[in-house]
Amino acid sequence: MADITQELPIAAETPPPRTHGLVGWLRVNLFNSVFNTILTLLALYFLAVTIPPVIRWALVDAIWSAPNGQACRGAMGQEGGACWAFIGEKLRFILFGRFPYAQQWRPLLVVVIFVALILASCDRRLWGRRLVLLWLAGLAAVGVLMWGGVFGLSYVDTLLWSGLPLTLIFAVVGVAFAFPFGILLALGRRSRLPAVRAISVGYIELVRGVPLITVLFMASVMLPLFLPTGFTIDKLLRAQVAFILFAAAYLAEVIRGGLQAIPQGQIEAADALGLGYWQRTRLIVLPQALAMVIPPLVNTFIGTFKDTSLVIIIGLFDLLGTVNAALADANWQGFYVEAYVVVAAIYWSFCFFMSRYSQMLEREFSKGRQR
């Protein structure tokens, strides 16, 4: 015992290396071992090789205006730059497609409404009944603007709806209906009633087991064959329903994961207080289950958003469809890279927003949880 308390002389030590400030940060994060130093240098080399050519292509050597594709190509140097003139010429078509040209302020307004609704959903103060009403009003306005036929707006057939508004409608309406349907399927799969459980399991497994493309094909090609002659369902509606049915099966499984993570004690406590099944589900189970599965839920939403591009297969012109149509113009041939860069940027900005939004939700829901 004695030698533990014995006083030892304290050796003089050099201070530890700096860990803050720019130099400190670099040392800790990039050059803290031989291996990491090599990795850092390799990464720098890679960036030095790739970034300048991209900048040269996109900005320095780019052609910003030209009457047609030939002129654009002629104006480029040997290296070749981006022909943004193509985008300038075709952007309106890419965004709004075959919607009557003079009426294209309507789909533009639709996009603005969607973006406004999405931004409004970020404001916690609006959450609740007001936000639901806001969305319903917004969707009604979208319907009026796209269809027309009232308030002096000319009627526009759904076959002419195209571009970004179509993509947004598919995604938003799809998620809005698939989400509650998915919740019901997930609850059904965990139901005590054998028939309800069997139907839910059967539905989920069937839909998850087939590719979306076949569902879309069935909806657009096979379904009309079974319907009595003279009885038709709008092609757009059929595709939208196919989407909802498909997305719901995926969402159901994500939500089921959350339901299974709820401790039995929560359910017993709700039962013991006399809450009925639906009260218990709505007030106790779902709020906790959904908060737990935000990351995979948003993952599924993003997937659904991008899956909308598959409607091209049944002849609907969503954002990707209008781009392909624009590329087919004989005057402007071969500008694939420019076109797809722009479309990718549009898709990316929506998906990135969703991902940020989900992070905000996670923070919001974890408030007060940590001890």
Next chain:
Amino acid sequence: MAENEAPDAGTPMIEMRHVHKWYGDFHALTDINLEVRKGERVVVCGPSGSGKSTMIRCINRLEEHQQGQIIVAGIELTSDLKNIEATRREVGMVFQQFNLFPHLTVLQNLTLAPIWVRKLPKNEADEIARSYLERVRIPEQADKYPGQLSGGQQQRVAIARSLCMKPEIMLFDEPTSALDPEMIKEVLDVMVELAQEGMTMVCVTHEMGFARTVADTMVFMDRGEIVERGSPQEFFANPKSERTRLFLSQILAH
């Protein structure tokens, strides 16, 4: 010993007659007969796995019995959902693991059932909730989340949550077993107060001091049976059965 007066004047609140329950082949409850009168305090003890929790959970049908009769506050428990929900409104339950709702504040935990089940207006439910928080001595925690409270505080919130429904009967399923020793007393104090106010209580607990103070009737269970019952004086001084004696010697040894 005023609180240990025989309460046989009261009307029966819980009647269990020849109740049996099996989990698969395992006979969890064997021929349980128990009557609890209004205002009576029953403490149930016994070794782990003896069926105490199962029995108490049958009273509000968190567990289903397969044979026999259970009548709670005049309503017989059958598979009829209406009867079950009616019974649960009159029977409060406190769990070993508290089971507070972590996504709701303390106040919201307390007002949830009064608002949704009793259909009280929100401000009235708030008022009742705050008065019960006062009684369990944590009025200042109303706006915190359960995860921010200590175990003892959480259990007191759980008791208050049950009381907000103004139940006729309170069931306690090992309410102090998950608590650190220094927090047990604050929860027991609340329970003693409740007993002194005349609440009908059935408590599964190993706290023999508490049992001596408040119990009118002690029930000892082993292997799914009620082995012995009696007044606490009888029960602790001269237990009749060998199994009770063994259990008491083990639990009171230290």
